[in-house]
Structure formats: C-alpha cells, structure tokens
Amino acid sequence: MGRALIIGCGGVGSVAAHKCCQNSDVFDEIMIASRTKSKCDALKQKLDGGRTKVYTAQVDADKVDELIPLIESFKPDVVLNLALPYQDLTIMDACLATRTNYLDTANYEPPDTAKFEYKWQWAYRDKYKEAGITALLGSGFDPGVTGVFSAYAQKHLFDEIHEIDILDCNAGDHGYPFATNFNPEINIREVTANGRYWENGEWVETKPMEVKRVYDFPEVGERDMYLLYHEELESLSKNIRGLRRIRFFMTFGESYLTHLRCLQNVGMTSIEPIMFEGRPIVPLQFLKAVLPDPASLGPRTRGKTNIGCIFKGVKDGKERSYYIYNVCDHQECYREVGAQAVSYTTGVPAMIGAMMLITKKWDKAGVYNIEEFDPDPFMEELNKWGLPWKIIENPKLVD
Numbered sequence: 001m002g003r004a005l006i007i008g009c010g011g012v013g014s015v016a017a018h019k020c021c022q023n024s025d026v027f028d029e030i031m032i033a034s035r036t037k038s039k040c041d042a043l044k045q046k047l048d049g050g051r052t053k054v055y056t057a058q059v060d061a062d063k064v065d066e067l068i069p070l071i072e073s074f075k076p077d078v079v080l081n082l083a084l085p086y087q088d089l090t091i092m093d094a095c096l097a098t099r100t101n102y103l104d105t106a107n108y109e110p111p112d113t114a115k116f117e118y119k120w121q122w123a124y125r126d127k128y129k130e131a132g133i134t135a136l137l138g139s140g141f142d143p144g145v146t147g148v149f150s151a152y153a154q155k156h157l158f159d160e161i162h163e164i165d166i167l168d169c170n171a172g173d174h175g176y177p178f179a180t181n182f183n184p185e186i187n188i189r190e191v192t193a194n195g196r197y198w199e200n201g202e203w204v205e206t207k208p209m210e211v212k213r214v215y216d217f218p219e220v221g222e223r224d225m226y227l228l229y230h231e232e233l234e235s236l237s238k239n240i241r242g243l244r245r246i247r248f249f250m251t252f253g254e255s256y257l258t259h260l261r262c263l264q265n266v267g268m269t270s271i272e273p274i275m276f277e278g279r280p281i282v283p284l285q286f287l288k289a290v291l292p293d294p295a296s297l298g299p300r301t302r303g304k305t306n307i308g309c310i311f312k313g314v315k316d317g318k319e320r321s322y323y324i325y326n327v328c329d330h331q332e333c334y335r336e337v338g339a340q341a342v343s344y345t346t347g348v349p350a351m352i353g354a355m356m357l358i359t360k361k362w363d364k365a366g367v368y369n370i371e372e373f374d375p376d377p378f379m380e381e382l383n384k385w386g387l388p389w390k391i392i393e394n395p396k397l398v399d
C-alpha cells in the first residue's frame with residue numbers, strides 16, 4: 001500500500017522498523033536511513049525475509065541537501081523523523097521541498113539552548129497547507145499517545161475537561177547505578193530544566209524536582225514522581241477545550257536522582273562547551289559517551305512502564321474523572337523486537353501515526369499535533385499493535 005522512510009536508527013527507529021514490517025499490509029517498502037549506515041544494515045538483516053522490502057541508506061539529517069535527493073530517490077509517502085529533535089527543521093524543510101508527509105516524536109530543540117517549544121515547527125503551518133502535505137507532530141507516547149488519550153476523553157467521556165495529569169512511570173530496573181533509558185543528552189536536558197505546569201491560562205514555574213508526589217500505579221505499585229515540564233503541555237493547553245490545569249509527572253528512583261545531583265554539581269550536565277586538552281568539548285556530550293548506550297539496556301531491563309492521563313471534568317452537568325493508561329513489560333518488548341519498553345512505547349505509535357497518514361484515515365494538509373486528529377482509529381490500532389489501554393472510572397487523583 002505505501003512506503004515509509006525512517007530517519008534515525010536508534011532505539012525508537014529500530015522498533016518502528018520492526019513494527020512496519022509486522023504491518024506489511026500497509027508498509028510495502030521501508031527505507032532506514034541514519035548517520036551510521038552499518039546500524040541500518042544490521043537492522044535490515046534482522047528484518048529481511050518478511051513481506052515488507054527493506055532498504056538502507058546513509059544520511060546526515062542536519063543537511064537538507066542530503067535529505068532532498070534521498071527522499072526524491074525513494075519517494076516515500078511519509079518520512080518518520082526518529083533521529084533527534086535537533087534534526088526536526090531540516091527534515092521538515094526537505095519534506096516541504098519534496099511535498100512529502102512528515103512525522104516526529106519530539107519537538108524541535110536548538111542544539112545550543114536547552115529550550116524546546118513548538119513555535120519553530122508551528123511556523124510551517126501555512127507552507128505545509130499550501131503544499132498539500134501533513135506534518136504530524138509528536139507521534140510517540142508522550143507526546144503522542146497521551147494526546148490521543150486526551151482527544152479520546154474529549155470526544156467520548158466529557159463535555160469539558162478541566163484538569164489533566166499525565167503520569168509517566170517507568171518501573172524498569174536495568175541493574176546499573178545510573179543510565180538513561182533513551183538518548184542521555186535529551187533525557188538529562190529534560191530533567192535538569194525547571195518544572196512548569198499550566199493553570200488558569202498561565203504557566204507556573206517550579207525548581208527542578210521541587211514538586212514530588214507518591215502514586216500507586218496500577219500493575220506497578222507505589223512510586224515517587226516529580227513534576228516536570230513536558231512538551232505536550234504546550235499543545236494540549238491550547239487544544240483541549242475548557243482546560244483549567246495540566247501537569248506532567250515522571251517517576252524517578254532515589255539512585256538516579258542522587259547520581260544526577262552529583263553530576264550536576266560537578267558540571268557534567270552542562271551544555272556550555274569547555275576547553276579540554278586544547279579543544280572544546282560539551283560536558284553533557286562527553287557524559288553521553290561514557291554512559292551505557294540506551295540500546296544496550298534492553299536485555300537487562302526488567303519490570304513495567306505505566307504511562308497515562310488522569311482527566312477531571314464534567315459530562316451532562318456531572319463531575320467525572322477517568323484514568324486512561326497503558327502498561328508495557330520491558331522483557332516482553334525485548335523478546336518481541338529486541339528493545340526495552342521506552343523505545344517500544346515510542347516506536348509503536350510512530351508506526352501507527354505513519355499508518356494513519358498512508359491509509360488516509362488522517363488526511364488534512366498542514367502542521368498538526370496529534371490530538372487534533374480523530375483519536376478513534378489510532379486507539380483501535382494501539383490495541384492491535386502491542387499497546388493496549390485501559391480506562392478506570394473514579395481513579396485516585398493526584399493532589
């Protein structure tokens with residue numbers, strides 16, 4: 001039926017490629033292109049033999065003039081940007097030049113300022129509309145499925161949603177004293193930033209890890225969680241009607257936080273270049289190089305993730321609350337696609353987002369966040385492709 005170009009062959013790209021190959025009714029051909037071609041070739045070897053034809057290529061996605069000929073030669077229906085947030089704009093430019101649909105799982109972040117916002121990507125709205133192509137922003141889990149859950153709650157469960165708490169619990173244990181379960185640079189930049197949530201039309205700022213709550217997660221148990229700023233708060237606060245407050249919490253263990261505090265205190269998490277033996281290095285990039293590769297955590301990680309949203313609002317004049325969540329088991333993911341649950345919970349929605357565009361179940365030109373589309377077909381596919389969801393009415397709320 002269609003063709004997908006996957007850019008980035010890390011944890012998430014690899015899961016998405018596996019899932020496209022499982023879904024060969026929709027994906028006739030995929031191309032995996034990344035900075036290091038040998039990784040793409042190794043992945044192709046694992047995928048070959050099914051009905052989906054797999055190609056590989058080398059590309060530096062920072063360079064629009066490398067991306068355009070690649071897209072022109074393969075002619076994909078959609079480009080899945082599963083490289084890093086730094087490449088979002090160059091890949092969007094190349095998609096625009098070749099009139100190709102675009103999808104990603106993280107919003108643009110300039111490499112030199114730890115600041116991620118949608119404004120750079122939203123600025124492409126008119127150009128994408130005029131070109132008759134779609135950019136689907138944030139088709140991972142969070143952002144991604146959390147936006148689909150919100151759109152679903154808005155469509156089916158409420159007349160007005162007043163409060164959303166997004167809870168991201170990773171109860172996996174990889175046995176290392178300190179490692180990040182996705183790209184360390186992105187992960188550490190995210191958790192060392194100030195916290196922020198949205199209330200009554202305004203952003204409220206907190207110190208990093210200042211707001212702590214304990215929550216008893218279904219199928220996981222009690223965990224400490226901390227308020228963070230997360231990118232979907234920006235789009236959901238605009239796209240969910242009647243919203244009064246939206247917050248995001250992520251769980252962290254004591255060991256992770258103690259290590260992080262220590263690394264921060266000695267300056268290892270800084271993105272300011274320093275001179276080392278006559279050449280500039282960025283401490284956080286150096287730290288990334290000495291930490292375990294997230295892709296290597298797969299076989300070691302045991303336990304589950306539970307990610308979802310608690311909604312409070314009104315339906316037919318009555319107060320209601322619901323919790324929609326997915327539980328994913330690290331070892332089951334590893335057995336299926338050779339990756340742990342954090343990559344799995346991002347790669348599966350990336351494949352489903354691409355499927356929505358190829359099948360034209362989602363078909364409108366412009367730049368959109370995921371909650372701006374009809375959630376129903378996506379919710380259905382989540383159940384089929386390994387991320388089944390549950391709904392609890394009247395869950396325990398977060399104070």
Ligand code: NDP
Pocket residue numbers: 007008009010011012013033034035036039059060061062082083084085087105106138139140141142143144181182183186294295342343345346
């Ligand atoms: P990895 O670091 O494992 O993989 C990134 C891949 O992109 C690597 O293969 C890397 O190449 C490649 N790459 C980096 N720069 C370039 C470039 N200039 N040109 C071509 N390829 C490049 O990251 P993950 O797979 O964990 O994450 C991928 C994306 O998913 C990130 O943007 C991350 O923020 C996002 N994410 C989103 C989540 C969500 O729920 N929405 C959750 C988790 C992650 P090389 O192999 O050579 O290093």
